[in-house]
Amino acid sequence: MDSMARRRMSRSAVLCTSFALALGACAPAEVAPPPKLAAPEVTPPPPVSAPPPAPPPTPDPFAVKGPFRGAPIAAAPATDVSSVVADEERGHGRWRGVIPAAPASCRPYLAKAAPKTNIVCDKLAPSAVGAKDGAASLLVDALSQDDPLKRDAALREAGACKGVSPAEIAALRALLAPPECGDAIVAPLLARPAEVATLDRGLAHTLAGLWIAGKLARAVGALPPVRPPFSKESLLKFTRGPLRDWFTAQGAAIEDLAKIGVKLEGHGRALVAVEAGIADMRFVDRVREVPMPPEWKKDPEISGVYQQSLDQAMEPRKQRGRDAALVGLADAAALGIVQDARIGRARDVLSKLFGGSRVDALDGLMLPPAPTATPAPSSPSAWAEPLVAKLPLPFGERILAGVVSQDDSWLLASCQPGLRASTRRLMATPKAGLSPVVLERVVRGRVELGRAYFRGVELDQVLELASREPARFESPEMRLYLALALALRFGPDDAAAMMHAPSPAALELRHTEALDQLAAGTGPYAGEAAFDAAWLRQLSPPEGVTAAWFTDVSARFRDAKSKLRAPEAKARAAERADVAEAIAKTLR
Structure with missing residues (x-):
């Protein structure tokens, strides 16, 4: 018998004795054992509570992770196009009789006599350090002229020098002249295909591109004349007759000229694609110039339907022009071109016609000032630095191909018009030793x-580069550039992807964590970081955006204003804060 049973029997005996004393009776000596009782349920003691798990570490917003997309450098043009223009001049392209001749405003650019130079310029470089001779000094003076005609006259003077290729000067003049004059400037040279065949292939492609682009710049000019009265009947007759024929002829001319451009590479193709795109998009402006019958003007509903039908009719032209211009932008980007008037025109037209997908939307981002360095007078490249800073790409790479320098001032000057291929190769080279x-x-x-x-x-x-050499991204300027790269890396691959994005939210420009960290600090660019973060977040709000989002954007711009130092920057931030707050009010 176990101890528990013994305890139960003992307790039974005590109870029996007590009842016997009280009642005078007791149960027989042999008592049946009591039924077994179920063991009581015992609640186990609560387990010793473990300490709560530590919160996950806050992700470093400046952490850089791959993979990284490669950036192949555009190959130099290799196709022989020396006879492309001469053959086309002898052909039967549909542009003949449709594209007008260069206008009278181009005549000053077509003067044949080159003025004599007042200095010795048999070579590009000066005769000695500090000397004011050499073709380079004439080119710098010419490119410093703001007046287009004075600049062209100075370039023609430099073209008389033996120190620079006349073909380079002709192409440079055509590039910087009004676009509609370019073909007339290069036509005499392109009429000599044997001579063009001896030129650098890249230059030959640029010359051919300028010839085609000049004609495209004159396409889709003035509408055929339409005379009052502008009745419905007369306008219907006009649109079904002269206007339709004009549209057909202009479209065919653009198509044929663009097909010639397909044979080109590099800079030449970029020039043609940009002008073909602008020409196609110019149709939209021209069709809006067609008069409307007076009775339609009086009725807002009819007037609206009329304008809407015109826009729908022009939509294919808009799309075709957009796609051609985007090809040109992609080619220019591959060449590293940043500053270029033609590229600026294309971006302006695209932003005007496709306002919901502005290709210039990132222009508002604030960057630190570009670094500068003063060349040492004794530097062998000192004479070339003012020229490389002013020559548009890719001219500087050819004209100054003989200048090899690792001086800081030379490399900085060469970055002014854009990132030339040789400079991009340096950046891609591990341990390149760049200062x-x-x-x-x-x-x-x-x-x-x-x-x-x-x-x-x-x-x-x-x-x-930051993942490979993180220690080189510690300065305030480099931290801001890194923060911008981190914010933009999730965005579109290029301008075409941006313009085809289904919504602003799809642009994915809201990843501003690194910029936010800089903005919260006390560094010299906290204001720029706050402004840039607000700018990106206003460009790409999430789907189903509410007023709270733009209220936050407005607050970010006001924070930027308090931290920016330049008065004009402060004014921009205040203006954008007001715009964001106005949007928030419309969403409440």
């Missing part, structure tokens, strides 16, 4: 290309 100031300028150039063309691959190149 901090040059590396900063090259990284800034990558960010500028990404900003101008929505070119994500440029930003990935910044991130790849």
Whole structure:
């Protein structure tokens, strides 16, 4: 018998004795054992509570992770196009009789006699350090002229020098002249295909592109004349007759000229694609010039339907022009071109016609000032630095191909018009030994290309460098560039992807964590970081955006205003804060 049973029996005996004393009776000596009782349920003691898990570490917003998209450098044109223009001049292209001759405003650019130079310029470089001779000094003076006609006259003077190729001067003049004059400037040279065949292939492609682009710049000019009265009947007759014929002829001319451009590469193709795109998009403006019958003007509903039907009719032309211009922008970006008037025109037209997908939307981002360096007078490249800073790409790479220098001032000057291929190769070379100031300028150039063309691959190149050499991204300027690259890397691959995005939310420009960290600090660019974060978040709000989002954007702009130093920057931030708050009010 176990101890529990014994305890139960003992307790039974005690109870029996008590009842016997009280009642005088007791149960028989042999008592049946009591039924077994179920063991009581015992609640186990609560387990010793473990300490709560530590919160996950806050992600480092500046952490850089791959993979990174590669940025192949555009190959130099290899196709022989020396006879393309001469053959086309002898052909039967549909542009003949449709594209008008160069206008009278081009005549000053067509003067044949080159003025004599007042200095010795048999060579590009000066005869000695500090000397004011050499063709380079004439080119710098010419490119410093703001007046187009004075600049062209000075370039023609430089073209008389033996120190620079006359073909380079002709192409440079055509590039900087009004676009509608370009073909007339280069036509005499292109009429000699044997001579063109001896030129650098890249230059030959540029010359051919300028010839085609000049004619495209004159396409879709003035409408056929239509005379009052502008009755419904007369306008219907006009649109079904002269206007339709004019549209057909202009469209065919653009198509034939653009087909010639397909044979080109590099800069030449970029020139043609941009002008073909602008020409096609010019149809939209021209059709809006067609008069409307007075009775339609009086009725807002009819007037609205009329304008809507015109826009729908022009939509295919808009789309075709957009796609051609985007090809040109992609070619220009691959060449590293940042500053170019033609590219600026294309971006302006695209932003005007496709206001909901503005290709210039990132222009508003604030960057630190570009670094500079003063050349040492004794530097062998000092004479060339003012010229390389002013020559548009890709002219500087050819005209100054003989200048090889690793001086900071030379490398900085060469980055002024854009990122030439040789400079991009330096950035992609591990342990290239670039000084901090040059590396900063090259990284800034990558960010500028990404900003101008929505070119994500440029930003990935910044991130790849940061992952390889993180210690070189510690300065305030480099931290801001890195933060911008991190914010933009999730965005569109290029301008075409941006314009085809289904919504602003799809642009994915809201990843501003690195910029937010800089904005919360006390660094010299906290204001720029706050402004840039607000700018990106206003461009790409999430789906189903509410008033709270734009209220936050407004607060960010006001925070930027309090931290920015330049008065004009403060004014921009205040203006954008007001715009964001006005949007928030419409959403409440």
